[in-house]
Amino acid sequence: MIRNLKSSSFIFLATLFFAGPIFSAEIHVITSGAFADALKVLAPEYEKQSPNKVIISYGSSMGAAHDSIPSRLARDEKFDVLILAGPALEGFIKSGAVQPGTRVDLxxxxxxxxxxxxxxxxxxxxVPALKQALLNAKSVAYSASASGTYLSTELFPKLGIAEEMSKTAIKIYSERVGTAVARGDAELGFQQVSELISIPGIDFIxxxxxxxxxxxxxxAGITSNVNHLGASRDLIAYLASPKAAPTIQKAGLKPLLPSLPW
Known part of the structure; x- marks a missing residue:
């Protein structure tokens, strides 16, 4: 009996020793505003099914603002995963900041x-109604990121109102357009739908x-100086999965459910 107890204890201790603790990684993610609200909800849901922890930072996809993703990377801030506008991510792939073959369109x-x-x-x-609304507004706010770049460099010229908008349009840095509109800083504001609908104090048109x-x-893409490659892939796989789709839709985005490149 004593021999059997000793044998069982040895097997139990050996199992603990060789199995070791469950490995937990901290995944550092920086996301631009369009995906921010979705990620705030999805990160805790991911953590419920994984030993990993998601550390979230925020910044715009482009621009020279101090908290933009390009500025933060230029200061050598370290992240494992970037989530931002696809064209901006491609720029980081070309520069070597993001690993080729890791882009996943979410x-x-x-x-x-x-x-x-x-x-x-x-x-x-x-289109005619939109043009008139832009001309009638005393002030129009747009973002310093992807949607604002499109409005200021493509849409306004296409509508033939670039000169007029140069007098009334305001580029918003380091905060959401809706926040500026809610304060009364602009009469009309434009941004990605997902960045507008959650802002208090505004009415979505x-x-x-x-x-x-x-x-x-x-x-999403994985940086070239990633600390936890496997964990980063696992998080992106979750964000791209059907499990994440309802939260993404609720945030005002269309989930793409892509196949993964790895």
């Missing part, structure tokens, strides 16, 4: 408009017309 995002809560909502349902809409893919 969602499609479109541009919408908002006004301060309780203010009259202009008609933006057609709707998406801009399909004829002038700009759909932007927001993508």
């Amino acid at each position: 969602v499609a995002s479109v541009i919408g408009a908002a006004v301060k809560a309780g203010a009259p909502k202009p008609d933006i349902s057609t 709707g998406e801009i017309p399909p004829e002038v809409q700009k759909t932007v893919l927001f993508s």
Whole structure:
């Protein structure tokens, strides 16, 4: 009997020794605003099914603001995963900051408009109506990232109102357009739908017309100085999975459910 107890104890201790503790990694992620609200909800859900912990930072996809993703990478801040506009991610792949073959397109995002809560909502349902709404507004706010770049460099010229908008349009840095609109800093604001709908103090008008809409893919990539490659892949796989899709849709984005490159 004593011999059997000793044998069982040895097997139990040996199992603990060889199995070791469950490995837990801290995955450092920086995301641009379009995917931020979705990630805030998805990260805790991922942590429930994984020993890994997700550390989230935020920054715009492009631009020279001190907290933009390009500026933070230029300061040698370290991240495992970047989530931002696909074209901006491609730039980081070309520069070597992100590993080739790790890009995963997570969602499609479109541009919408908002006004301060309780203010009259202009008609933006057609291209002529949108043009008139832009011309009628005393001030128009747009982001310093992907959607704002499209508005200022493509849409305004296409509508033939670039000169007029140069006098009334305001580029918003380091905060969401909706926040500026809620404060009354601008009468009309444009940004990715997912960055507008959760802002208190504004009324969402709707998406801009399909004829002038700009759909932007927001993508994840793994940095070249990643600390936890396997854990980073695991997190991206979760974000790209059907499990994450309902949360992504609720955040105002279209999940793409892509196949993974690894």
